[in-house]
Amino acid sequence: MSYREELLRLRGERVAGESGRFEVINPFDGEAVGSAAKASRAQVEQALLYAKQFRSTLSRFERSEILRRAAALLAARADEGARLITAESGLSLQDSRYEIGRVSDVLVFGANEALRDDGQVFACDLTAHGRQRKVVSMREPLLGVIVAITPFNHPINQVAHKVVPSIASNNRLVLKPSEKVPLSALWFADLLYEAGLPPAMFQVLTGDPAEIGEALITHPAVELVTFTGGVEIGKRIARVAGYRRTVLELGGNDPLIVCSDIGEGAELDRAVQLAAQGSYRNSGQRCTAVKRILVQSSIAERFTERLVAATEAWTFGDPLDERNAMGTVIDEVAARLLERRVNDAQAAGARLRCGGQRDGAMLAPTVLDRVRPEMEVVLEESFGPISPVITFETVDEAIALVNASRFGLSSGVCTNRLDWATRFAQQLQVGTVNVWEVPGYRTELTPFGGIKDSGLGHKEGVQEAIKAYTQLKTFTLPW
Numbered sequence: 001m002s003y004r005e006e007l008l009r010l011r012g013e014r015v016a017g018e019s020g021r022f023e024v025i026n027p028f029d030g031e032a033v034g035s036a037a038k039a040s041r042a043q044v045e046q047a048l049l050y051a052k053q054f055r056s057t058l059s060r061f062e063r064s065e066i067l068r069r070a071a072a073l074l075a076a077r078a079d080e081g082a083r084l085i086t087a088e089s090g091l092s093l094q095d096s097r098y099e100i101g102r103v104s105d106v107l108v109f110g111a112n113e114a115l116r117d118d119g120q121v122f123a124c125d126l127t128a129h130g131r132q133r134k135v136v137s138m139r140e141p142l143l144g145v146i147v148a149i150t151p152f153n154h155p156i157n158q159v160a161h162k163v164v165p166s167i168a169s170n171n172r173l174v175l176k177p178s179e180k181v182p183l184s185a186l187w188f189a190d191l192l193y194e195a196g197l198p199p200a201m202f203q204v205l206t207g208d209p210a211e212i213g214e215a216l217i218t219h220p221a222v223e224l225v226t227f228t229g230g231v232e233i234g235k236r237i238a239r240v241a242g243y244r245r246t247v248l249e250l251g252g253n254d255p256l257i258v259c260s261d262i263g264e265g266a267e268l269d270r271a272v273q274l275a276a277q278g279s280y281r282n283s284g285q286r287c288t289a290v291k292r293i294l295v296q297s298s299i300a301e302r303f304t305e306r307l308v309a310a311t312e313a314w315t316f317g318d319p320l321d322e323r324n325a326m327g328t329v330i331d332e333v334a335a336r337l338l339e340r341r342v343n344d345a346q347a348a349g350a351r352l353r354c355g356g357q358r359d360g361a362m363l364a365p366t367v368l369d370r371v372r373p374e375m376e377v378v379l380e381e382s383f384g385p386i387s388p389v390i391t392f393e394t395v396d397e398a399i400a401l402v403n404a405s406r407f408g409l410s411s412g413v414c415t416n417r418l419d420w421a422t423r424f425a426q427q428l429q430v431g432t433v434n435v436w437e438v439p440g441y442r443t444e445l446t447p448f449g450g451i452k453d454s455g456l457g458h459k460e461g462v463q464e465a466i467k468a469y470t471q472l473k474t475f476t477l478p479w
């Protein structure tokens, strides 16, 4: 892949950053993939004012067509997009291709939702003091600008989940993508412009978050800040955002709970596959990756043996090699942190069953058992390919273990007992309970998001994001 020298997407033009440039490094081989512009605070102001003065008059049909054309362009360039994601993130091509498929779904759902008017008509003669009137509800785009800030772990899909609902609802959005993976966000922006998107509806500012972060969050033109990323930055945004809407999608520490009623036959293998996929796909860097595996003690040893076999069969290495299921984590600093947590857990009594080796930003898929809840590897979000196995005796204990976490994003449950599945669904303090699926299972359309430190309960997913990006106005009529 040739070196990409990128510019801002500002006021409908490609513009150099007033604060210089930064390099984007391939985490696998340490080579520079390209460089991106550092926007200045003055350029943040320019972008926001340009967006603020623009009011889109695109019809539902026109917005839907832009998104459909973008989906067609993406399909035609899927390989190019996947290779760019892999080059700047170290994710395997298998993972990157999967991500492109998800982005396509976001575009298609966005195109469909753009055509859907969810306005309601309410009769008013429903009570003794009612009257012969009607209340009609309708959605309008925000008056102010949307600012979106995205993390590194799904370089294009995180961006798609912000901008597609914004286009579908006729808003204007300014994006600051992760400085670790800015190139694929800019590539995706160009694809949307080519599909006919007016540039004022989507601008991209790359740069140093320490320099431009606060300006993006506090400028008076900004009505909504939508952020996906870690808890620390998310809470900081909540503190400084002031009187404006925020949507915060933060970290997770999701469990896969494996109950003994499934036995030790084929269903145990199914649970093992879910554990491995949930832990290692996307290099374990999903907010909803399996970060703790809770196994009922009577089947724990058989489960762990088979998980070790599945983990040793998980291919990893050069992300561009199509045979490898897994590439690197985002950088060596992240890999070293994971390695240290694995070592600390061992020192505190956990047993390393396989993996644990690190080479640069590459951490081998790793299974630990005899893990206790107070070990850092499970107490904190460990954003990488680690399967820590914790045992439990009763359903009550499993629920208490999950709920003791400060996170509350999603969960997966392997049981065939409806009474247990129902208890988990009712009592786990999380945004999602997936029975016989990984915690990360979702469609791009459906509501998604966490509680506690994982978020304030505002949901994403194309449909919910459109709700967050609009104001619901009512008008009443005398009939």
Ligand SMILES: NC(=O)c1ccc[n+]([C@@H]2O[C@H](COP(=O)([O-])OP(=O)(O)OC[C@H]3O[C@@H](n4cnc5c(N)ncnc54)[C@H](O)[C@@H]3O)[C@@H](O)[C@H]2O)c1
Binding pocket: 149, 150, 151, 152, 153, 176, 177, 178, 179, 209, 210, 213, 214, 228, 229, 230, 231, 233, 234, 236, 249, 250, 251, 252, 286, 287, 288, 381, 383, 409, 449, 450, 454, 455
């Ligand atoms: N809940 C979800 O939907 C979801 C999805 C994916 C990832 N995540 C979380 O994201 C995290 C990993 O991503 P990350 O390491 O890129 O997260 P991060 O919090 O380090 O960075 C996220 C974004 O915030 C920006 N940022 C940093 N400092 C800022 C500041 N002072 N002001 C404004 N913006 C600032 C970064 O540049 C980046 O664009 C994990 O915790 C993961 O769980 C959550």
